[in-house]
Amino acid sequence: MIGKVTVWYMTEEERLAYIAKHPIVPTEQPSGPIFLKNDEKRKKASENGAKSTKEMWKKRKSE
Structure with missing residues (x-):
């Protein structure tokens, strides 16, 4: 139970x-x-995710 x-x-x-x-x-x-290699991958993926999210927001605002 929660x-x-x-x-x-x-x-x-x-x-x-x-x-x-x-x-x-x-x-x-x-x-x-x-460890550092995995950390670098995580940071890069995080940056890419943030970019795609910002692009989606821009598209939604323009519609």
Whole structure:
């Protein structure tokens, strides 16, 4: 349900059992060049999207 909050209460033993069953596995972030390449793609796509949106607005205003 939207807006409904469910609060779960666990004992310390239940919490430790849950953590043992679902361990937190650390992950490494991608190295610099790959990460920057994806960031550049995202920025370029964002700019292109903004341009096309502005063009659509101009067309709608002119109609």
